[in-house]
Amino acid sequence: YKRRGSLSLLFMLIIFYCVLTSLMITNNILNVYIIPYAMIPIIIRVFLDSRTAFLTHVITVLICSITLRLPYEFILVQLAAGMVAIFSLRELSQRSQLFRTAILVILTYAAVYFAFELITENDLSKLNIRMYTYFALNGVFLLFAYPLLFLLEKAFGFTSNVTLVELSNINNDLLRKMSESVPGTFQHSMQVANLAAEAAIRIGAKTQLVRTGALYHDIGKMENPAFFTENQSGGVNPHKNLSYEQSAQVVINHVTDGLKLAEKHNLPTAIKDFISTHHGRGKTKFFYISWKNEHPGEEPDEERFTYPGPNPFSRETAILMMADSVEAASRSLPEYTEQSISNLVDKIIDSQVDEGYFRECPITFKDISTIKSVFKEKLKTVYHTRISYPELKK
The missing domain is CATH 1.10.3210 (Hypothetical protein af1432)
Known part of the structure; x- marks a missing residue:
């Protein structure tokens, strides 16, 4: 709270994702599961710490869920993906780490959603295959966190591990x-x-x-x-x-x-x-x-x-x-x-x-x-x- 840059980053991320979710729902644009919500905890984990990353992710997901028809399903899937993103990315110093995190997030989305479908559906032929395509796209968009980290670092005055590795x-x-x-x-x-x-x-x-x-x-x-x-x-x-x-x-x-x-x-x-x-x-x-x-x-x-x-x-x-x-x-x-x-x-x-x-x-x-x-x-x-x-x- 003492650093203006940290506070600005938190509010900017929360507001951006809430507005983006609202616009997509209101105008019926694609599907919200394409939005890489796991990018929030990744960015905050790299610049700040795990606890702040998790709490910010929870708050953002809860606010965004208000606009959805099936909020419980959304909350369950996004929280699981967010936790996996945090724990799989302790210190970002190589591009390959982010790629591994994206794969793990896709698998988490797929596993949790599949489990949710098994609870609600009796027939496996009724599974929503399109959702798994959205999860794959979500993982691809998650890779854009790497160039975005560089821009946010310069804009808010942070120093990431990637920069430290380059300087060393x-x-x-x-x-x-x-x-x-x-x-x-x-x-x-x-x-x-x-x-x-x-x-x-x-x-x-x-x-x-x-x-x-x-x-x-x-x-x-x-x-x-x-x-x-x-x-x-x-x-x-x-x-x-x-x-x-x-x-x-x-x-x-x-x-x-x-x-x-x-x-x-x-x-x-x-x-x-x-x-x-x-x-x-x-x-x-x-x-x-x-x-x-x-x-x-x-x-x-x-x-x-x-x-x-x-x-x-x-x-x-x-x-x-x-x-x-x-x-x-x-x-x-x-x-x-x-x-x-x-x-x-x-x-x-x-x-x-x-x-x-x-x-x-x-x-x-x-x-x-x-x-x-x-x-x-x-x-x-x-x-x-x-x-x-x-x-x-x-």
């Missing part, structure tokens, strides 16, 4: 440019994406959203590649010529630069959220602590060392913040043992919890505990020790 293709312009100009950051982003996606699967968060957000969270580093250690080569560190405040500002700017790049390349708002929140309102600790060590007894200008934020406000952005910090810190471990990796993960995530970064997002202590165990497992696998191959004795 590393051959698209922005990610390819990133792999060429900041290869170290690109590799870091790939590792973070793997960590975050695995954690999202375990706690039931939106996996594809986290994976895509992780790939883009550091795109701002393309503006000043050499100022970030993962892209430095030959031991040259440009920070040596800057004060701690200046260095902090260059590092902090990768968030604002990232948002500008995202705006320039028309990335969805959902991806921009990962760019702005992956450091939250945290500090550039290396430069902040270094400044304090050099100026004992003095207090620095906190804002000059603090990221613009905001702090994470969803489970997905919280997962990315944890994965980003853990992956970056893991590269500085002197040795990779089970104990050192476990201590590192606990230390970093516990400090983030203590500093209050997750107060504004609906993540639980149980989720955080699960995420920790996922990170430990994955990092042990990434930094596993290899056996040394023996030399052939001559």
